[in-house]
Amino acid sequence: MITLKINGLDVSVEKGSTLLEAARFLGFPIPTLCYMDGLSPYGACRLCVVEIGEGAKAKLVSSCTYPSEEGLKVRTASSRVLRARRMILELLLASCPQSKIIQDLAAAHGIRRQRFKQEYEDCILCGLCVRMCEEQMMGKAIGFRGRGENRSIGTPFDIKSDVCRLCGGCMYVCPACQLRCTYNEPEKAICGACANLSPPCVEKEQFNDMMCYMDPCVACEIKKDK
Amino acid sequence: MAANTGTQSAEDIDSKDILRILEKHTEDRGGLIAILEEIQAEYGYLPEKSLRIISDKTGRPLVDVYSIATFYRSFSLKPRGKHLIYACLGTACHVRGAPRVVEELKHQLGIEAGETTPDKEFTLETVNCLGACALGPVVVIDGHYFSKVRKSRISQLLEQARNGFGTLEIGKDKRIFPLNVNCPHCNHSLNDDTYDIDGHPSIRVTISSGRKQGWLRLSCLYGSYNFASEFDVSIDSVVSFLCPHCGVLFPSTSDCSVCAAPMVRMLVDGGGILQICSRRGCKNHILDLV
């Protein structure tokens, strides 16, 4: 057990747990976007920032990746933390104003104005889908490509990946679009169900125990109607 | 730059070649970049098929291989032209007018940066600093540095590149002439009046090989290969070159096209860059005068 101070309260938590896990366990809410139970933390969105240390040495860290340390002083809602979070949300909102999840988070944090140019990106590079594919679906069909402003997520060579089982897990976890629909470009699409009109699960019989997140699955619905 | 750069098309890719490269890097996981580098040196780019073979043979997921291949600027997934042009757009070159030079290059080649001309002759890339800021704007064509490049010089440079730089005429008829060479770091002269070779002050540098360090004096006559050194260096070994004044290692930005050892770069007094191969016994060198 490790003892530390969260928001002035002496608490002890399991060794090896992150600050986020500790704070949540004790009931201190911390908003997150790129964190999900069952996936390894990645620290991409910075929404989960908390302040650690004291005085001039105090600094902001992402709680989802920071391990609990003996005697650490953590503040999960200091004014500095709230200011940083609001700025992050405002920027996220500018890059992805159409996302319901980001809109809700922004509203919950009292963001009432939009100072930055809206970009309507369809990806915030949070990496949830990449981790979902690798860690839960054992797929490794998609990953990061390029770097800097050209960084993007997708399949190698932008063509349908051989290891993709069309489980739809990536779209299920995506906070930016919630079911990214690429319509009728089945070559590039991850789903492509509307163009294929055959249920992905039938085609791939060898994975008959696979989990499918395509709900509702266009192809399945059509087949049921017949 | 090797002569076979980018001349092979997708069909010629022999999986055997790639397997041969892979065989050399079996021990460690970290070998991926080395593998990619070798394939790029072989074909001038990374063919899609080669990435698939790497993923197959090394057991790494294709996404990982692909994400590394797209992360680094030095890898290209598209076939590149016979001649590779790097135009510097770094800060120093920028303020000295590099954007105009790049515009002119784009205009004359009819392509954008990062593209290859339809006849597969030239590929234009922009880079952010080549470490020769004092000579900016710098353009590198097939490993040859050109400094203080102006718009008006571009067509001549492209013409030279087409004909190959091997036939580059160095100062009229005089095939042999003395050079004054400076350290690229501290700009001290490397010519040493106290020791003559071929009747001219020698060029003194410090070399180190293994634990040993000592001086090496080269003839300053361009075209002469005479030298003297403090200790014997066995033939074919590669040594590091250091400045005897500031002690800094001479930079190397390209590899010898003959033996693949790093080329050592020095400045020529009056403007220009001299590169010599760091392998004992290899006579490869490149001289680019302004």
Ligand code: FES
């Ligand atoms: S949840 Fe911690 S950085 Fe995104």
Ligand code: FES
């Ligand atoms: S800025 Fe061009 S060489 Fe440094």
